[in-house]
Amino acid sequence: MRLVSRILIGAAAAASMVALGAPVAANAATTSASSAATAASSSYFQDDWGPYFSSDDKARARGQVTVEKQPYKHWYWKTHVVKHKVCKDGKFGKKCKIVFKKHKKHAWVWKHRYVFTVDSTLRNHKWWGGKKCAWETFKVVGHDGHTYFKSFRNCEKFPAHYSFSGKDAAHIYVDVSRGHFGGPTGHHSGWKDVYHAAP
Structure with missing residues (x-):
């Protein structure tokens, strides 16, 4: 019986420490976020x-x-070249050639x-x-x-x-x-x- 009581008391104490630690961790996270925001706007x-x-x-x-x-964010059009293989059926069979096409993509960089x-x-x-x-x-x-x-x-x-x-x-x-x-x-x-x- 005493052993059971000690186990229950130990579990309650551990739960209390976790409950007390949670607000501290939350406050630390809030302070960290606040500090980061202040630094960004300084x-x-x-x-x-x-x-x-x-x-x-x-x-x-x-x-x-x-x-x-x-x-x-600075937005701009980025041009890149894509290689395509184009094939056509001809009189003497299928003929293929490589075609290069330019494509534009909307991209951004931090400025x-x-x-x-x-x-x-x-x-x-x-x-x-x-x-x-x-x-x-x-x-x-x-x-x-x-x-x-x-x-x-x-x-x-x-x-x-x-x-x-x-x-x-x-x-x-x-x-x-x-x-x-x-x-x-x-x-x-x-x-x-x-x-x-x-x-």
């Missing part, structure tokens, strides 16, 4: 830029640039795009008079050489916050200047570095 690059000033020191811009490395976000704070130290606005103009140069510009203004006393995004930038520059409501007119800082992709 920033590829992040840095501050500026501050940069207009040549009269009445406008100031500074901020941060973040780049995310995002995988995607990456680099999505950037530029955040900026533009300050205006002269918000009265004719040319009362602070301006910042960003120049974005893509890996393919394509260039475009993005401009923001602040004609008020308080700091203005701006943000814009794009993808696959090789270089990003900013020019800080002064102007009126319609656009910059002078006191340019010249092109200052914001971001340069790794070679």
Whole structure:
């Protein structure tokens, strides 16, 4: 009887340990999956830029640039040559020849795009008079050489916050200047570095 009791107690203890271990294993799996997801969505690059000033020191811009490395499937048509044996019945029997035909197949490979976000704070130290606005103009140069510009203004006393995004930038520059409501007119800082992709 004592032997049976000991066996039952031992079995109950083992069951309890298994029951306690299951949540731990589940938590470990959840933590591992969460860590993997966080790593996949983490920033590829992040840095501050500026501050940069207009040549009269009445406008100031500074901020941060973040780049995310995002995988995607690149689809393309893959051409391959297939060898066929073609036979025909002729006057003197069956004749065969080898024919090469091209076939196209839809295939894909993993590639990456680099999505950037530029955040900026533009300050205006002269918000009265004719040319009362602070301006910042960003120049974005893509890996393919394509260039475009993005401009923001602040004609008020308080700091203005701006943000814009794009993808696959090789270089990003900013020019800080002064102007009126319609656009910059002078006191340019010249092109200052914001971001340069790794070679």
